[in-house]
Amino acid sequence: xxxxxxxxxxxxxxxxxxxxxxxxxxxxxxxxxxxxxxxxxxxxxxxxxxxxxxxxxxxxxxxxxxxxxxxxxxxxxxxxxxxxxxxxxxxxxxxxxxxxxxxxxxxxxxxxxxxxxxxxxxxxxxxxxxxxxxxxxxxxxxxxxxxxxxxxxxxxxxxxxxxxxxxxxxxxxxxxxxxxxxxxxxxxxxxxxxxxxxxxxxxxxxxxxxxxxxxxxxxxxxxxxxxxxxxxxxxxxxxxxxxxxxxxxxxxxxxxxxxxxxxxxxxxxxxxxxxxxxxxxxxxxxxxxxxxxxxxxxxxxxxxxxxxxxxxxxxxxxxxxxxxxxxxxxxxxxxxxxxxxxxxxxxxxxxxxxxxxxxxxxxxxxxxxxxxxxxxxxxxxxxx
DNA sequence: TTGATTTGACCTAA
DNA sequence: TTAGGTCAAATCAA
Numbered sequence: 091x092x093x094x095x096x097x098x099x100x101x102x103x104x105x106x107x108x109x110x111x112x113x114x115x116x117x118x119x120x121x122x123x124x125x126x127x128x129x130x131x132x133x134x135x136x137x138x139x140x141x142x143x144x145x146x147x148x149x150x151x152x153x154x155x156x157x158x159x160x161x162x163x164x165x166x167x168x169x170x171x172x173x174x175x176x177x178x179x180x181x182x183x184x185x186x187x188x189x190x191x192x193x194x195x196x197x198x199x200x201x202x203x204x205x206x207x208x209x210x211x212x213x214x215x216x217x218x219x220x221x222x223x224x225x226x227x228x229x230x231x232x233x234x235x236x237x238x239x240x241x242x243x244x245x246x247x248x249x250x251x252x253x254x255x256x257x258x259x260x261x262x263x264x265x266x267x268x269x270x271x272x273x274x275x276x277x278x279x280x281x282x283x284x285x286x287x288x289x290x291x292x293x294x295x296x297x298x299x300x301x302x303x304x305x306x307x308x309x310x311x312x313x314x315x316x317x318x319x320x321x322x323x324x325x326x327x328x329x330x331x332x333x334x335x336x337x338x339x340x341x342x343x344x345x346x347x348x349x350x351x352x353x354x355x356x357x358x359x360x361x362x363x364x365x366x367x368x369x370x371x372x373x374x375x376x377x378x379x380x381x382x383x384x385x386x387x388x389x390x391x392x393x394x395x396x397x398x399x400x401x402x403x404x405x406x407x408x409x410x411x412x413x414x415x416x417x418x419x420x421x422x423x424x425x426x427x428x429x430x431x432x433x434x435x436x437x438x439x440x441x442x443x444x445x446x447x448x449x450x451x452x453x454x455x456x457x458x459x460x461x462x463x464x465x466x467x468x469x470x471x472x473x474x
Numbered sequence: 475t476t477g478a479t480t481t482g483a484c485c486t487a488a
Numbered sequence: 489t490t491a492g493g494t495c496a497a498a499t500c501a502a
Contacts, residue, residue, distance in 0.1 A: 247478065247479085248478075248480085249494070249495075250480090250481080250493070250494060250495080251480075252481095252492065252493070252494095254492075255490090255492085261493095263492095263493070263494075265494090267477095267478090277493095277494095
């Protein structure tokens with residue numbers, strides 16, 4: 091009776107939000123088309139003008155906001171769809187866009203998958219929900235050595251380890267080394283996969299606000315070799331003696347991938363189409379902010395960084411169109427660096443491993459200029 | 475000596 | 489009440 095009317099209203103609102111998001115996405119796409127037509131090839135960095143960047147950023151924000159609202163509706167009004175089959179359209183989106191999509195928490199543990207039925211019953215209770223987080227998986231090829239400058243450009247310090255219920259391996263907890271000094275609240279969790287010990291799931295939480303983090307992007311981070319646990323096998327940095335810049339060689343076979351852990355779906359980089367150049371495969375977000383943008387939320391901060399910050403334009407930064415999510419976006423080097431850390435960790439897991447500078451990883455990138463990482467958007471592959 | 479890791483205890487969201 | 493996440497003292501390593 092009354093509820094059906096309300097449901098209808100909610101659905102309508104939801105659809106409106108999603109529609110708006112779609113429209114905004116189209117606008118963004120157009121912007122990208124305009125700004126990239128002059129440089130069609132995916133490899134060259136887009137020639138962004140600050141104004142267009144702002145526009146795009148604004149659009150992205152609006153898109154996110156729109157989807158966020160839609161998700162909120164789904165979340166808080168789960169009952170609307172709760173007892174009925176998911177409408178193919180809306181339901182699909184809602185699902186793929188599980189909350190974390192925008193807040194960046196694609197992790198499996200809390201698998202936000204489907205706005206968790208039990209979630210909405212007590213909507214306000216969430217553990218550290220405010221902290222954006224995203225997960226990526228890294229797989230190493232047994233037998234291949236990992237070496238090198240693998241580090242994600244950040245200095246991490248392990249502050250805990252815990253056995254996780256149902257997990258074969260313990261989870262390692264790391265936080266930014268500069269937490270105390272600069273108040274950087276970035277943390278990450280490393281969990282070895284039960285199913286495939288060669289796979290590590292790294293969950294990043296919060297963004298780096300430390301300046302050194304940014305700087306480390308261009309220069310090798312301060313040496314802070316970490317020891318590691320064979321189980322979690324991850325540690326962030328290898329001894330400095332490897333400079334990490336040169337090591338980024340996509341042809342060294344390193345294979346890494348992010349995925350929706352919660353669903354187990356391994357989404358290979360979806361065509362998050364942002365424009366001509368885009369197959370957003372890679373880039374970006376994960377970029378350890380060369381320029382930290384503390385004032386932005388994590389997602390946006392990262393998101394925009396690679397794709398608009400000219401400063402990174404240096405030779406290092408392989409700019410590609412913006413990604414949809416940090417997890418999946420990687421600039422060449424950065425991409426690599428991002429993986430680096432994980433790999434490093436992994437490698438360091440095998441601590442003794444002596445790796446040659448040429449990382450023996452199996453990165454499934456197409457090539458130097460065109461890599462098609464298996465990175466997938468943890469969250470919203472179907473963003474659009 | 476300094477800084478990182480280990481690990482048991484504690485806190486708190488669910 | 490349980491389990492994930494964090495703290496902090498003890499320990500280790502460079």
